[in-house]
Amino acid sequence: MDSEVELDEIDAKILGALIKDVRTKLKEIAKECGLTSNAVFKRIRHLKSIGVIVGTTLYPDAKQFGYTNVATVGINIDYGQENEIIKLFLEHAKSNLIELSSCIGKYDLCAFMLTKSLQELDSITQSVRKHPGVKRMVVNIWVSEPYFLLENLDLQPAGV
């Protein structure tokens, strides 16, 4: 595993505020933590330098970009074929993939995709399914707007 960092309560507060809204003003975070803005700034810089903070994520209303469906695709693969299947996905769904990861459990590979129509989803899954290394493929379509409960993340899982 990567080198771990023990976050203290103040780090957790800062990250919590930035998870809620990445544009939260330093001054506000500082007030919350009882620190100066400069001290908060230094902590954020440190969290970036050690690789805890890796960037920002803006999640737009995908519908306004024409993406009407979110789907999860679970795939079971013949041993040793994973890289081939990943390549196929990247080829056919480059502008659709939110995530593509190898898994342990029910599936060997999981893909998270946005598609502009069910036809598009079907054409992607069909293209991947054609590969002889695919043993089974399960497509699940998200029917509701997902609930984002990012504040739920426990930033000190080890407990302090």
Next chain:
Amino acid sequence: MDELDLRIMKELLKDAQTPFLRIAKKLGVSPETVRIRYGKMKDDGTIKHCSISIDLSKIGYQGKVFLMITNSPNHDKSKTIDALKKMRSIFIISEMIGDFEIIAIAPVKDLDSLKKLVNKIKKLPSVNRVEFTLINDTAFPVNLRFGELFL
């Protein structure tokens, strides 16, 4: 969302912390306009979430788990969802159609904590079955490349 909203959004998709002043200069409008447009897009849900991205492996997690939940017949699905929302660590929940009815995503610290979470969900009277799959990706909330889909 008009053309200007879209252009502001695209700048923020690349880096959500870009100062409004810089965006304003680039697009040839006032920083106040950018600020107002951003506020409006957040209020009306055009921008759903604006978060920092974290590498979960750095703070003590080994991966993420996709929990695939089937509701008990005769039980309200919303009851399950309400209960899941209250569970600390689950950070995305959605209703689905397909093999199962609800998906929930949570970070995984170790097998013990995973077992506890799965058991907690199984205990809900409105839950019939819980299956899961573990992924070793530790990007939170989603992969960093996510924004590129909209550029």
